[in-house]
Structure formats: C-alpha cells, structure tokens
Amino acid sequence: MTGPVILLLRRELRLADNAALAAAIASGCSVLPVFVLDDTSPGQWAAGGASRWWLHHSLQSLATDLAARGATLVLRRGAIDTEISRLAAEIGASAVHAGMPTEPWSRETYRGLRAALSVPLVVHQTSLLFHPDRIKTQAGTPYGVYTPFSRACLAQFPLAPPLPAPSRIDCYPGVQSDDLDSWDLRPTKPDWSHGLGAFWTPGEAGALARLATFLTDGVLDYAAKRDVPSVDGTSRLSPYLAWGEISPRQILHAVADHPARAKFISEILWREFAAGLLWHYQELPTDPLRREFTAMQWHDNPDALRAWQRGQTGIPLVDAGMRQLWQTGWMHNRVRMVVASFLVKHLLIPWQVGQAWFWDTLVDADLAQNAASWQWVAGCGADAAPYFRVFNPALQGARFDPDGAYVRRFVPELAGVADRFIHTPWLAPRPPRNYPAPIIDLATGRDRALAAFAALKKIAV
Ligand SMILES: Cc1cc2nc3c(=O)[nH]c(=O)nc-3n(C[C@H](O)[C@H](O)[C@H](O)COP(=O)(O)OP(=O)(O)OC[C@H]3O[C@@H](n4cnc5c(N)ncnc54)[C@H](O)[C@@H]3O)c2cc1C
Known part of the structure; x- marks a missing residue:
C-alpha cells in the first residue's frame, strides 16, 4: 500500500501514547x-456547551503541536462516515487509522464507515487501559x-x-480544511466561558502540566484530601482524560513508583469499570440497569429543577456545587454525589434529567462516566448505592466542609454566616436575606424519597 493514510482523531487529541498515530x-505512508x-450521528449526545468550549481550545493546541512536527490538522464538519469515506476517496487513501469508538453512536458510525470505505479501517485502543471484552x-x-473487576484489572x-x-x-x-473559528x-x-478560561488550559501540554502538579503536590495526600472539596486534593485530570489529551496509561506510569498510589489507581479503574458498563449495556445513558426502576414515580417539577441548575436551592453545599459547575465546568466528586442525590432523591427528579444538565455543563462530560455515576447515585446502576441511602447535604457539608470554606467561595451570600450555621443557614x-430558604425541608424530602423507593421495591417483589 502506498497511498497516504488518514488518522481520524476524535477523543485521543494528543501525540504521546497514541496508538493510532x-x-x-509506522505504515511508512504519509499521514x-x-x-x-x-453533530448529527451522536443525536442527543452531541458535545454540550462546556465540552464545545474545551474542544475549541484542544483542537487549537493539537494543531499547534502537529505543526511543530510538520503536520497540518484538517478539520471537517459533517457525519464522520460520510466525511472520512469522501476524504479517503479524494486523496486515494490506503487505510484509515482511528481510536476505538466506545459510545453506542460512534460504534454504529464506525460500522457505517467500515462499510463505506474500500480500504481498511484500523481501530486502536487509545482511551482505555483494557478492552472491555x-x-x-x-x-x-x-x-x-x-x-472483583478492579482485582481482575x-x-x-x-x-x-x-x-x-x-x-x-x-x-x-494540500488538503482543504475548515476554519476552526467558523x-x-x-x-x-x-x-459564559470566562471562568472556564481562568481555570483550565485545555490541550496536551495542559494535561502534562496538570499531571506534574498533581505528582508534586497532590498524590501523596490523595487518600486523605480527595473528599475535601475546598482544597485542590484531586488530580483534575478528568477533562484531559475525557478528550484523550492524556492517556490513563501515561498517568498510571507516572504514579507507578509512588507509595501512595493505590487509592488513585482505584479511581482510574472506576473509569474503566464505567466504560465497560457502557460497552456491554449500550442503553446505559437512557435506561436503568435495574429494570424495576422503570416503574419509579418521578416528579415533574420545573421550578425545583431550575433552582437546582442555578444553585438557588437554599441548601448551601448543593448550591456551591452547582455554581462551581457553572463557573468552572467541573465539580468535586464528593459534591457531585451530593447534588445528584439531592436531585433524584429529595426532589424525585429523574436521573436522566440531571445527567443531561451535567452533559451540557461539564468540561469532562463523558457518556460512560456520567451515565454510570448517575445510575449509581439513583440506586439503579451497577454496584449502586442502596436506594435507602439518601445523602443529607447538611451533614455532608458539616463532615467534608466543616468550616464552610468551599461553600463560602461559591456562595458569597453566606460569607458572613457563622461556621455553626454555614450548612444550615x-x-x-x-x-442572610439575599439567600433563598430551602426549596424542600430535608427531613420531609428524605421521608418522601424513602417512601417512593420502598414502593418500587414492593413492585419488584
Ligand atoms: C453524578 C456524577 C456524574 C459524573 N460525571 C462524570 C463525567 O461526565 N465525566 C467524568 O470524567 N467523571 C464523572 N464523574 C466521576 C467523578 O466525579 C470525576 O471523574 C472526578 O470528579 C474528576 O475529578 P478528578 O480528575 O480530580 O478525579 P481524581 O479523584 O483525581 O481521579 C482520577 C481519575 O479517576 C477517574 N474517576 C475518579 N472518580 C471517579 C468516579 N467516581 N467514577 C468514575 N471515574 C472516576 C476520573 O477519570 C478521574 O479523572 C461523575 C460523578 C458523579 C457522582
């Protein structure tokens, strides 16, 4: 084969540890x-607003890195199968190399691409440590x-x-490319992207810098600090992983000799676990894994949903988390669990609705992680939190943000409230007059959730 090869980049926007590149x-052909x-093949899972912001900067960074090695990144817009098969015919390509598709829509699109191409489509494992099979x-x-999954890994x-x-x-x-700005x-x-720009540096160099900071400052105290939202106690590598600006193998290799690595590795393996769930249960983003949950009596409450989305529920830890998400495109994992539990349990709003909001607002939005985590919190997923576990956001705040440093940062209306009332103002x-009263009494919401979930259990029996 002598024609050029196409390198189809999607969620492996990096040069290092990129098996497809x-x-x-190695094919010896020009690339x-x-x-x-x-934006058509993914349907409702086309990249959300925060992801699009990230993608813009990531592609800019990738184009610069490629240019430094003598290559030009070609941008095209349209259905992947149509665009790539057209391009392959146009340049007389001898093969297409790509990362392994993982979402149901991308697997389907790559099947279409394979059928449309007259040359091989070679897929490589680029975003996971292990193939889910x-x-x-x-x-x-x-x-x-x-x-047992993590043990097997x-x-x-x-x-x-x-x-x-x-x-x-x-x-x-000499191949024509779209202009990224267009x-x-x-x-x-x-x-609304100022906060994102102040907080993140998308791209491969940003990923490596973030990893270096974590290796210097974070990994040693990771197990102790990972649940404290007011400190920089986690790696914040999730958006870089979601866009493939760094690979999980690079990260694990970097921490391989670190004495405090075990807990951190276990989190990277949660990512593999979620990816496997989506691989094997393609309906994961829409349907509960535990089928009895399809009978759940959810509430349609647009006012409560809006208050949750805007960080105006009157529950400090929930509001701080939702505002952190809006301002930075990211939220601390402990707080993600609390805000998600509040939505699906206290407010009885379907987990798919929360998942959709996260999809639009997270810079690390990832179909598998997002769906698996929401199902986990709702109690309908794999290895999920039991249905009777209803996080109390005031107690979670008192435990993980005892002096209210996190809440005060994102909810300035509460800055002057004494520590003792910071999670129950x-x-x-x-x-404080300028902060709303709780949209639901926490004890009443908990009882209502327990009753709804218990009714579901009876249906299942
Ligand atoms: C409701 C909900 C929705 C979520 N949606 C997403 C999402 O769309 N994208 C996403 O990447 N993560 C999601 N998570 C998982 C987790 O919150 C983030 O991965 C984590 O907060 C990212 O921060 P970090 O990189 O500092 O994590 P660290 O603590 O430094 O962990 C390192 C890496 O391990 C993985 N990881 C950590 N915690 C988890 C977890 N609980 N489940 C799966 N993988 C994990 C991530 O890839 C993370 O970057 C969600 C969690 C919840 C509760």
Missing part, C-alpha cells in the same frame, strides 16, 4: 490527521461489581510503557 506513522465535528468473569460475563499489571510522541510526521499536504464552538451571546438567628 503511531500505527499511521493526514483529520478531526470531524459530527478483555476483563470478564471466569464465566465470560462482564463484571457487575467493582471490586490489577492482575494485568504491570502495563506496557506509554508510547513516546513522534518527533516528525510525514504529512500528506465552527463557533465558543459561546458568544452571552459569553435557615437555622441561624438572622438568616
């Missing part, structure tokens, strides 16, 4: 790196429980070392 170069903005029980079934360690970034790419020249990925009217002698 390495294989394209055409292409990104296709496909590799980690199975002795009976050959997917794991539904995390602990750890049995595969040590991992092969990550691939280095190429120093030079022989690029196929895609309007960044918000304009209004531009409605009990303070003089509650």
Whole structure:
C-alpha cells in the first residue's frame, strides 16, 4: 500500500501514547490527521456547551503541536462516515487509522464507515487501559461489581510503557480544511466561558502540566484530601482524560513508583469499570440497569429543577456545587454525589434529567462516566448505592466542609454566616436575606424519597 493514510482523531487529541498515530506513522505512508465535528450521528449526545468550549481550545493546541512536527490538522464538519469515506476517496487513501469508538453512536458510525470505505479501517485502543471484552468473569460475563473487576484489572499489571510522541510526521499536504473559528464552538451571546478560561488550559501540554502538579503536590495526600472539596486534593485530570489529551496509561506510569498510589489507581479503574458498563449495556445513558426502576414515580417539577441548575436551592453545599459547575465546568466528586442525590432523591427528579444538565455543563462530560455515576447515585446502576441511602447535604457539608470554606467561595451570600450555621443557614438567628430558604425541608424530602423507593421495591417483589 502506498497511498497516504488518514488518522481520524476524535477523543485521543494528543501525540504521546497514541496508538493510532503511531500505527499511521509506522505504515511508512504519509499521514493526514483529520478531526470531524459530527453533530448529527451522536443525536442527543452531541458535545454540550462546556465540552464545545474545551474542544475549541484542544483542537487549537493539537494543531499547534502537529505543526511543530510538520503536520497540518484538517478539520471537517459533517457525519464522520460520510466525511472520512469522501476524504479517503479524494486523496486515494490506503487505510484509515482511528481510536476505538466506545459510545453506542460512534460504534454504529464506525460500522457505517467500515462499510463505506474500500480500504481498511484500523481501530486502536487509545482511551482505555483494557478492552472491555478483555476483563470478564471466569464465566465470560462482564463484571457487575467493582471490586472483583478492579482485582481482575490489577492482575494485568504491570502495563506496557506509554508510547513516546513522534518527533516528525510525514504529512500528506494540500488538503482543504475548515476554519476552526467558523465552527463557533465558543459561546458568544452571552459569553459564559470566562471562568472556564481562568481555570483550565485545555490541550496536551495542559494535561502534562496538570499531571506534574498533581505528582508534586497532590498524590501523596490523595487518600486523605480527595473528599475535601475546598482544597485542590484531586488530580483534575478528568477533562484531559475525557478528550484523550492524556492517556490513563501515561498517568498510571507516572504514579507507578509512588507509595501512595493505590487509592488513585482505584479511581482510574472506576473509569474503566464505567466504560465497560457502557460497552456491554449500550442503553446505559437512557435506561436503568435495574429494570424495576422503570416503574419509579418521578416528579415533574420545573421550578425545583431550575433552582437546582442555578444553585438557588437554599441548601448551601448543593448550591456551591452547582455554581462551581457553572463557573468552572467541573465539580468535586464528593459534591457531585451530593447534588445528584439531592436531585433524584429529595426532589424525585429523574436521573436522566440531571445527567443531561451535567452533559451540557461539564468540561469532562463523558457518556460512560456520567451515565454510570448517575445510575449509581439513583440506586439503579451497577454496584449502586442502596436506594435507602439518601445523602443529607447538611451533614455532608458539616463532615467534608466543616468550616464552610468551599461553600463560602461559591456562595458569597453566606460569607458572613457563622461556621455553626454555614450548612444550615435557615437555622441561624438572622438568616442572610439575599439567600433563598430551602426549596424542600430535608427531613420531609428524605421521608418522601424513602417512601417512593420502598414502593418500587414492593413492585419488584
Ligand atoms: C453524578 C456524577 C456524574 C459524573 N460525571 C462524570 C463525567 O461526565 N465525566 C467524568 O470524567 N467523571 C464523572 N464523574 C466521576 C467523578 O466525579 C470525576 O471523574 C472526578 O470528579 C474528576 O475529578 P478528578 O480528575 O480530580 O478525579 P481524581 O479523584 O483525581 O481521579 C482520577 C481519575 O479517576 C477517574 N474517576 C475518579 N472518580 C471517579 C468516579 N467516581 N467514577 C468514575 N471515574 C472516576 C476520573 O477519570 C478521574 O479523572 C461523575 C460523578 C458523579 C457522582
């Protein structure tokens, strides 16, 4: 084969440890790196607002990194299968190299692409440590429980070392590209992205810098600090992983000799677990894994939903989390669990509604992680929190944000409230006037949730 090869980049926007890029170069042919903005094939799972902002900057960074190695990133807009098969015919490509598709829609699109191409489509594992079909029980079934799954993963360690970034790419020249700015990925009217820009540096260099900071400052205290939302106690690598600006193998390789790595590795394996769930249960983003939950009597409460989305519920930890999400495109994991529990349990609003809001507002929005986590909180997912576990946001606040440093940062209306009332300002002698009263009494909401979930259990029996 002598024609050029197409390198289809999607969620592996990096040069290092990129098996698809390495294989394209190893073919000995010239390489055409292409990104296709496909807003049709994913249906409701087209990239949300915060993800689009991230993508804009990530593509800019990738184009610069490729240019430094002599290559030009070609941008096209349309359905991936149509665009790539057209491009392959246009340049007489001899093969297409791509990362492994993981979402149901991308698997379907790649099947279409394979059928439309007259040359091979070669897919490579770029975003996961293990192919989901590799980690199975002795009976050959997917794991539904995390602990044995993680043990099976750890049995595969040590991992092969990550691939280095190429120093030079022989690029196929002269192919017309869209102008990134013409895609309007960044918000304009209004531009709500200032907080994101102040907080993040998308791209491969940003990912490596973040990893270096975490190795210096964070990993040692990770187990102790990972649940404290007011401190920088977690890696904040999730958006870089979601867009493939760093690979999980690079991260694990970097922490391999660290004495405090075990807890951190277990979180990376949760990511693999969620990816496996989506691989094996493609309806994960829409249907509860525990089928009895389809009978759940959810509430339609647009006012409560709006208060939750805007961080105006009157429950400090919930509001701080939702405002952190809006301002930075990210939320601390402990607080994600609390706000999600509040929505599906105290407010009885369907988990799919919360999932959709996260999809639009998170810079790390990832179909598998998001769906698996929402199902976990709702109690209908794999290895899920039991239905009777209703997080009390005031007690969670008192435990994980005892001095209210996190709440005060994101809910300035509460800055002057004494520590003792910071998570229950409605009990303070003089509650702040500019902060709402709780939209639901926590005890009443908990009882109502328990009754609804108990009724469901009876139906299941
Ligand atoms: C309701 C809800 C929705 C979520 N949606 C997403 C999402 O769309 N995208 C996403 O990447 N994560 C999601 N998470 C998981 C988790 O909150 C984030 O991965 C984590 O907060 C990212 O911060 P970090 O990179 O600092 O994590 P760290 O604590 O530094 O962990 C390192 C990496 O491990 C993985 N990880 C950590 N915690 C989890 C977890 N509980 N489940 C799966 N993987 C994990 C992530 O890839 C993370 O980057 C969600 C959690 C909840 C409760």
